[in-house]
Amino acid sequence: MVETPTIKISIRNFSIHFGDTTALKGLNLDIHRNEIFTIIGPANSGKSSLLQSLNRLNDLNPVYKKTGTILIDNQDIDTIDVESLRTRVSIVFALPFPLPLSIFDNIAYGPRMHGIKNKSKLTEIVEKGLREAYLWDEVKDRLDSPAMNLSGGQQQRLCIARILAVEPEIIMFDEPTSGLDPISTARVEETLRILKERYTIILVTNNVAQAARVGDRTAFLLMGELIELNETKRLFTMAQDKRTDDYLTGKFG
Amino acid sequence: MNVQVKQKIAFSILFFCTLLVIIPVLVILVIIFAKGISAIDISFLTEMPTNGMTAGGIFPAILGTLYLVLGAILFAVPLGVLSAIYLVEYSRENILSRIVKLAIVNLAGVPSVVYGLFGLGIFVLFLGFGASILSGSLTLGIMILPVIITASREALESVPKSFRIVSLSLGASKWQTIRHSVLPHALPGILTGTILGLGRAAGETAPILFTVAAFYLPKLPTSLFDQTMALPYHLYVISTQVPGIPENVRYGTALVLLLLVLLLNLAAIILRYQFRKRKKW
Numbered sequence: 001m002v003e004t005p006t007i008k009i010s011i012r013n014f015s016i017h018f019g020d021t022t023a024l025k026g027l028n029l030d031i032h033r034n035e036i037f038t039i040i041g042p043a044n045s046g047k048s049s050l051l052q053s054l055n056r057l058n059d060l061n062p063v064y065k066k067t068g069t070i071l072i073d074n075q076d077i078d079t080i081d082v083e084s085l086r087t088r089v090s091i092v093f094a095l096p097f098p099l100p101l102s103i104f105d106n107i108a109y110g111p112r113m114h115g116i117k118n119k120s121k122l123t124e125i126v127e128k129g130l131r132e133a134y135l136w137d138e139v140k141d142r143l144d145s146p147a148m149n150l151s152g153g154q155q156q157r158l159c160i161a162r163i164l165a166v167e168p169e170i171i172m173f174d175e176p177t178s179g180l181d182p183i184s185t186a187r188v189e190e191t192l193r194i195l196k197e198r199y200t201i202i203l204v205t206n207n208v209a210q211a212a213r214v215g216d217r218t219a220f221l222l223m224g225e226l227i228e229l230n231e232t233k234r235l236f237t238m239a240q241d242k243r244t245d246d247y248l249t250g251k252f253g
Numbered sequence: 254m255n256v257q258v259k260q261k262i263a264f265s266i267l268f269f270c271t272l273l274v275i276i277p278v279l280v281i282l283v284i285i286f287a288k289g290i291s292a293i294d295i296s297f298l299t300e301m302p303t304n305g306m307t308a309g310g311i312f313p314a315i316l317g318t319l320y321l322v323l324g325a326i327l328f329a330v331p332l333g334v335l336s337a338i339y340l341v342e343y344s345r346e347n348i349l350s351r352i353v354k355l356a357i358v359n360l361a362g363v364p365s366v367v368y369g370l371f372g373l374g375i376f377v378l379f380l381g382f383g384a385s386i387l388s389g390s391l392t393l394g395i396m397i398l399p400v401i402i403t404a405s406r407e408a409l410e411s412v413p414k415s416f417r418i419v420s421l422s423l424g425a426s427k428w429q430t431i432r433h434s435v436l437p438h439a440l441p442g443i444l445t446g447t448i449l450g451l452g453r454a455a456g457e458t459a460p461i462l463f464t465v466a467a468f469y470l471p472k473l474p475t476s477l478f479d480q481t482m483a484l485p486y487h488l489y490v491i492s493t494q495v496p497g498i499p500e501n502v503r504y505g506t507a508l509v510l511l512l513l514v515l516l517l518n519l520a521a522i523i524l525r526y527q528f529r530k531r532k533k534w
Contacts, residue, residue, distance in 0.1 A: 057422060062345055087424030097415040099434060110423035113433070166423055 005032035008170065008200045009054070014068035016049050016224075018061065023049040025224045026068070036196050038203045038215030038232065042247070045221040047204040051172045054202075055089040056082050072170070087114070090168035094175040096155035098147035103139050106147045106158060110166035125165050133161035134191055153184025160191060171195065172202045177210065189214050208248055212236050220244045285508050292505025306469060306491055307498055311506055313473055317386075317481035318455055318513065320474070321465065324390025325397060325454040330447055332394075333401030337443075340402075341409040342431055361399035366459035368396040373463040387477040389465025396460055397450030404446020408439035441528045448521040455514045458485040468494075484510040 009031040016024040024046035031037045039047045052058045053066060056077065070077045077085055087110075099106050107126045116122060126143070130136040135157040139150070147158055156176060163171060173192070177185040192201060192214050205211055211218050215232040220241075228235060228244045239245040246252055300310030344350040372392030382388045412435050420430040458466075466486035474481040488506050491498045 055422065057418065060418075060421070083424045083426050086422055091422050093415075093418075095415075097419045099416060099419060100438065109420070109433070110425070113420070113423065113425035113429050162423065 005035065007031070008033040008072065010071040010074070011050075012069045012071070014050075014053070014070060015066065016046065016053055016058070017065040018049075019063040023224055024053075027226055029219060029226060029229060031200060031202060032217075033200050034196055034198070035216040036192060036201045036203055036214055038205060038211040038218045039221060040205060040208055040211050040218060040247070041221035041227075042252070043206075044223070046224040047221055048174050050221075051091060051174050051202065051204060054170075054172060055086045055091055057086075057091070087166050088168055089170045089172065090163040090166065091172045091174060092156070092159050092163060092176050094178050096152060096159050096179075098150070098155050098158055100146070100148060102144045103147045103150070103158065104143040107162045107165050110162060114166065126161075129161035129165040132164050132191075132195070133157045134187060135161055151184075153180050153187065156180060156184070156188060157191065160188075160195075164195075168199065170200045170202065172204070174204050175206055176203075178206060185210075208250075220247060222247070282511070285504055285511060289501060289504030289506070289508035292499070292501040293508065297505060298509070301471070302469070306495055307502070311484070311487060311509065313470060314482040314484045314487040314506070315509060315513065316473060317466075317483040318485070318510070320386050320481060321389050321393055321461065321483055322451060322455045322517065324386060325393035326447065326451060328391055328394035329398050329401050329450060330443075333398050333446075334405050334443055337402050337405030337409055338431060338436075341406055342427070342435070357399050357402050361403065364459075365396060365457050366462075368392055369460040369463045371395070372460060377464055383478060384463070384465055384467075384480050385478040386465055386474060386481055389461045389481075389483075392460045392464045393454040393457065396457065397454050400450045400453065401443075401446045404449065405439070405443045408442025408446070409435060411442065412438045437528075441525045444521055444525040444528070448518050448525075451517050451521065452514045455517065456485055456510065458489055461486055484513065 007030045011027050011029050011031075014024065014027045015022065023044075027046075027050070039050070041047055049058065054070060054077070058064045058066070059082070072080070072085075072089065077089075080088075099109060101109070104126055107129050108122045111122060111125050116125070127136065127140075130139065135154060138154060139158075147155065150158060156179075160171075160176075177188050180188065189210065192203065195201060196216075203211070203215065212232060217230065218232040218235045219229040220227045220235070220239075220243075222243060228239060228241045230240075235244065236248060239248060297310045298315065299312050301312060303309035340350060340354065344353075369392065372388055372395070376382045376388035376391050377384055382391075416434045416438065417430055420434040421427070425433070461483055465480055466483050467480040468490055470480065470482055484506065488503070488510065491506065492503050
């Protein structure tokens with residue numbers, strides 16, 4: 001390490017409960033600016049719950065309870081109003097969820113909600129988002145056609161473009177390629193590497209090989225606990241904990 | 254008996270049951286049409302009744318019904334849709350919201366004459382609106398409120414949850430999410446509820462009996478506080494209260510009421526079709 005990384009997100013003693021079930025137990029970790037931070041672990045290890053706490057989507061769940069704090073740029077997320085938090089911390093879901101609108105209107109949705117009405121400004125934002133998500137060339141001639149008609153991989157990149165249009169700081173990917181074919185997956189991974197230059201990226205994945213391919217640092221969660229966190233290369237070559245090693249080599253999970 | 258034969262029998266039974274539903278509708282339509290069409294001409298639709306309602310037209314009753322239906326819809330649709338939005342989007346599942354939902358379901362089962370008495374008590378007497386278009390519209394509005402709330406709730410609940418999550422996750426506020434990602438997709442269902450309510454408001458006699466309907470008025474209403482004639486009550490009057498009304502006038506009046514409801518429904522159906530066409534999922 002030549003320079004000390006800037007800490008973007010700081011998670012302190014953070015636990016999540018849904019009713020009587022504990023999804024995450026006393027998590028402590030820091031996420032650096034402009035890194036791809038990958039989180040791996042079997043189902044029910046608390047990965048997605050953590051993401052949905054970071055932009056407070058969990059608040060929608062009436063049985064959700066949390067303890068501990070999450071700081072973004074040293075500010076407690078509970079003190080940021082929820083709309084601007086969700087603008088700064090965006091999420092791409094496992095399934096692409098295009099809105100039942102045209103391609104253009106899908107991407108313009110966020111900016112419009114934030115008060116941008118000027119047509120030429122919106123056109124500019126839409127084009128920029130689509131280019132950054134590597135979808136522009138495939139859809140530039142049919143921006144008015146329904147987004148639902150795109151293929152799965154295109155829909156997922158549309159969702160990425162839609163998020164870029166609201167100019168977030170952090171982008172969370174919740175198993176973004178679990179429903180995609182290998183070629184579409186490669187495209188999305190390539191997009192991740194380029195986005196990392198300007199955004200902080202958190203990638204939750206079930207695919208261990210994917211973490212190895214794109215992650216800068218990787219955390220292994222198991223049953224709501226952080227088992228191990230290290231630079232991806234080190235984690236994959238010399239895991240300190242036997243459970244990590246077992247998971248990475250496919251002995252369970 | 255093999256599977257194919259069983260399937261054929263099941264299919265036939267289902268088909269004939271469906272057919273049976275159509276028959277009464279057709280019979281009613283045919284009878285009313287056959288006996289009433291001879292009474293209908295331009296002057297029947299546009300003139301005042303004459304000779305103790307045995308001749309002339311039924312224009313005041315047509316106009317009165319239109320006023321009442323319009324008033325009821327203007328009152329019930331905003332109130333009903335907003336309540337439904339509150340119930341579906343804002344209220345948490347608790348005892349209170351369950352009681353409210355139960356109350357709405359039960360309100361739908363209250364006999365219409367009870368609504369009439371309620372309207373008489375509240376609007377005509379207590380609030381002092383008198384027997385007037387205002388009282389009648391409000392009474393009809395309350396009567397169709399449960400239909401509109403129930404249909405609107407179902408329409409809102411049928412909008413996929415993902416639309417809300419996506420909108421919220423892009424930093425839209427809750428109200429923006431409802432306004433732009435939920436309501437547009439619930440509109441066809443809300444319109445269906447409105448259509449059902451509309452037909453009921455146009456056809457009911459009991460709620461307007463005590464609150465607005467006049468036996469006979471020589472002049473058209475000029476304000477919200479005037480009484481008015483209305484088609485269902487007029488039909489009741491000329492069928493049972495006034496002797497010597499020609500049969501074709503009675504059936505003609507019924508036919509006009511029927512056509513009016515169908516026409517209003519048709520307008521709403523066309524509107525709904527326009528919305529559905531835009532639906533892209």
